[in-house]
Amino acid sequence: MRTTFTQLENFGHSLNAHAYVIQPRVVEDIHAAFELAKKEGLTVTARGAGRSYNDAALNGGGIVLDMSAMNLITAWNPATGVVRAEPGATLEMLWQKVEPDGWWPPVVSGTMKTTLGGCLSANIHGKNNFKMGTFGEHVIEFTAILPTGAQVTCSPKVNADLFHAMISGYGMLGIFTSVTLQMKRLHSGLLTVDALPVQNLSRHLSALQDGAPHNDYIVGWLDTFAGGRSLGRGQIHAARYLHEGEDPNPRETMKLKNQILPPYIFGVFPKSLLYQFMKPFANNLGWRMVNIAKYMASLRTHTFRQAHAAFHFLLDYVPNWELSYGRGGLIQYQSFLPKETAETAWTEIIKLSQKRGMPSYLGVTKRHRPDKFLLSHAVDGFSLALDFKVTKSNSKPLSAMLQEFDKVVLENGGRFYFAKNSETTAETAQAFYGEEAVKKFRKLKKRCDPNGLLESDLYRRIFG
Numbered sequence: 001m002r003t004t005f006t007q008l009e010n011f012g013h014s015l016n017a018h019a020y021v022i023q024p025r026v027v028e029d030i031h032a033a034f035e036l037a038k039k040e041g042l043t044v045t046a047r048g049a050g051r052s053y054n055d056a057a058l059n060g061g062g063i064v065l066d067m068s069a070m071n072l073i074t075a076w077n078p079a080t081g082v083v084r085a086e087p088g089a090t091l092e093m094l095w096q097k098v099e100p101d102g103w104w105p106p107v108v109s110g111t112m113k114t115t116l117g118g119c120l121s122a123n124i125h126g127k128n129n130f131k132m133g134t135f136g137e138h139v140i141e142f143t144a145i146l147p148t149g150a151q152v153t154c155s156p157k158v159n160a161d162l163f164h165a166m167i168s169g170y171g172m173l174g175i176f177t178s179v180t181l182q183m184k185r186l187h188s189g190l191l192t193v194d195a196l197p198v199q200n201l202s203r204h205l206s207a208l209q210d211g212a213p214h215n216d217y218i219v220g221w222l223d224t225f226a227g228g229r230s231l232g233r234g235q236i237h238a239a240r241y242l243h244e245g246e247d248p249n250p251r252e253t254m255k256l257k258n259q260i261l262p263p264y265i266f267g268v269f270p271k272s273l274l275y276q277f278m279k280p281f282a283n284n285l286g287w288r289m290v291n292i293a294k295y296m297a298s299l300r301t302h303t304f305r306q307a308h309a310a311f312h313f314l315l316d317y318v319p320n321w322e323l324s325y326g327r328g329g330l331i332q333y334q335s336f337l338p339k340e341t342a343e344t345a346w347t348e349i350i351k352l353s354q355k356r357g358m359p360s361y362l363g364v365t366k367r368h369r370p371d372k373f374l375l376s377h378a379v380d381g382f383s384l385a386l387d388f389k390v391t392k393s394n395s396k397p398l399s400a401m402l403q404e405f406d407k408v409v410l411e412n413g414g415r416f417y418f419a420k421n422s423e424t425t426a427e428t429a430q431a432f433y434g435e436e437a438v439k440k441f442r443k444l445k446k447r448c449d450p451n452g453l454l455e456s457d458l459y460r461r462i463f464g
Contacts, residue, residue, distance in 0.1 A: 001029055008064060012053045012322060013329030014390045015422060017060035017457060025069045027145055027177050034147050034453055037063050043455035044147070046171045048115030049090060053332040054422035055457035056122070056170050062455065065175065067117055073097050074178065081183035082140065087117030087176040094181075095309070100254055103183035104308055107135045110364075111315040117176045122419035123168040123373050125383075127217040127239075127312070130367040134378065136167035137371065138182050144174040147453040151177070165444050168373040170418060172459050173448045188242035189253030191217070191311050196301045201232020201343055201350075204365065205382060209339060211238045212367045217311070221298075222363030223291045224350060224386065231350060232343075234363070235298035239311055259309045261316055271319055278324035282389060287361040328390035333360075333402050334420040336368060339381040341412035346384055349405050353386075356401050358394055360386035374437055377417040385420065399423045418458060429462035438463075 001022055009016045020042070024030045037044045046065045047057035057064070071088035078101035085094065092112035094105055107126045114124065119135045120142065126132070141155035144166060152174070154163035166173050194215075198204040204220055211218050215238040222234040247253055263271055281290055315321070322330060337345050353359050364385045371378045388398055402423040409416070415432045416424055430438050442463075 001032055003063075008047070008050065008058055010054055010058060010329075010422070011051045012331055012390075012422075013325075014053075014331050015055050015058060015329075015457075017055070017058040019059050019062055019064040021064050021066050023066040023069050027151070030065060030145050030175050030177070031149055033063055033065055034145075034149065037453050038451060044453050045456035045459075046087075046117060046121070046175050048088060048118035049113050051109075051111060051114050051118065052122070053330075053420045054418060055461065056418060057118075058457040059455065060457055067115065067175075070177070071115075075180075078103070081185060082180065083183060084178055084180045085116055086178055087115060087120070089116050090114060091116070091119070096256055096260075098183050099186070099189070099259060099308070100256060102186050102250075102254060104186050106132050106138045106182070106184040108312050110313065112309070112313045113316065116179050116181075117171075118419075120167050120176055120179060121169065121171045122417070123371075123376070124419065125366070125368065125378070127219040127366060129378070130212045130218070130369050131216060132184075133369065134371050134373065136164075136373055139163075139167065140180040140182055142166070142179045143177045145177055146174040147449040147451060161440075162444065162448070164372055165374040165441060168375040168377075169441070170375075170456065170458060172454050172456070172463075173444055174454070186241065186250075186254065186308075187244040188247035188250045189255070189258055189307055190242055190247060190305045191239040191308060192242060192303065193237055193239045193306050193311060194301070194303050195298065196236050196238075197234075197295070197298050198236055199233050200230055201347060204232045204234055204236070205339070205343055207236045208365060208367045208382060211236065215239060216241050218367055220365035221294070222365055222384070223295050224353070224360040224363040225288045225291045226295070227351070227354060231347060233295060234365075235295070237311075239306070242305075253307070259307050261309060261313065271317070274318045275320045275322075275324040278318070278321065279326065282324050282326060282361070284357070284359060287359075290361075325389050326391070328392065328395065331388045331390055331398065331402070331422055332385055332420045333388065333405060333423075334383055334385040334417045335405065335409045335414050336377055336379045336383045336417065337381050337409065337412055337414040338379050341414070342382045342384075345408050345412040345414060348408050349384075349386075352401065352404065352408075353388075356397065358388060358398055358401060360388055362387040374441055375433060377415050379413075379415055383417070403428075418462065424462065426462050426464050
């Protein structure tokens, strides 16, 4: 089993840590890594595709298990839509396997590059959380190896406490070795999408609230630079599945060639170079102009049909787009607010970022519902994700501002999502999780990992 000592980064390139990287290929390799860690007095964390914006897949001075080689789709039943795969398989591999047979993953992230193990660990949500819940709600069962060497199978009815804690537990109770999922039936490779403008934050949230029951997906873009009466203006995209018979040629629209995002613009210019042309706009003035231009272009309400991959995976349109933020990288801050307090909290947050001269360059909103997972980020309300550029001069004041945001969110009954936030403290994390949830998690941690082998930089930050 080869071990390499190397520097790893988060997806936003704002954090890094040196670690001993091991790439397991079979379950026995994971067990051997635990034994090595115990012998050498090291800690272990798992890493999938490294798509987290924070320190969830970093483990400074410890062992990082690169799970990307355990990526087989081991079973697929196109009659029932049930699939089983290893944790290193990506959403890209999954949808490309099932979609030609008329199925689609019921919950996906904004990028197809995330691994299934990462999706489970963070319990990801999509643009349809209000309707389909989180990724974990579509897991039939999973298998995992614990630091004790025990191998467990968990489902909503078997080892249910561990099922609801490992999903959302950021890999701190055990390492996933396989996952069995239920896919969703499709009748077309296309979605019907309605795009409509919203003039301010109140109308923005109302459009999400009122539009959700009539659609399968709904998501909003928010102009984070606009102030005054226009604060929170933006655009809503609401999408619906096509019913059986609406698509005259579903077999054709579900072919991979009609779903895969093209690597070239106009068939000539490589998209992989686009981020270089975005760099000159990665400043307050540049992104202000981008936001104004985008809003002006969104003023016309229109309806169109769009392929599933094109609708869902916006973060994959421009490869390496995160590099456009420069050497300091970016921080993504995401908060979840109850529908009763979201407008108040986000008005305060957006005004504060503008006042401090550190506006977000991108804002994305979604509609959410609660779930049963132990370390849940969900609420009956909305989420707002904000992207902030990090520089040498703003890193400390930016961190302080984001912790001010945390106070606003907590005061308004909100929650956080640790695939994103990198500045949230242990005190804040334990306040929104609640004493009972933290106590249950620590009890399971002691049971599953009595020697404290599973740790990450994120774990140490929010659980000490």
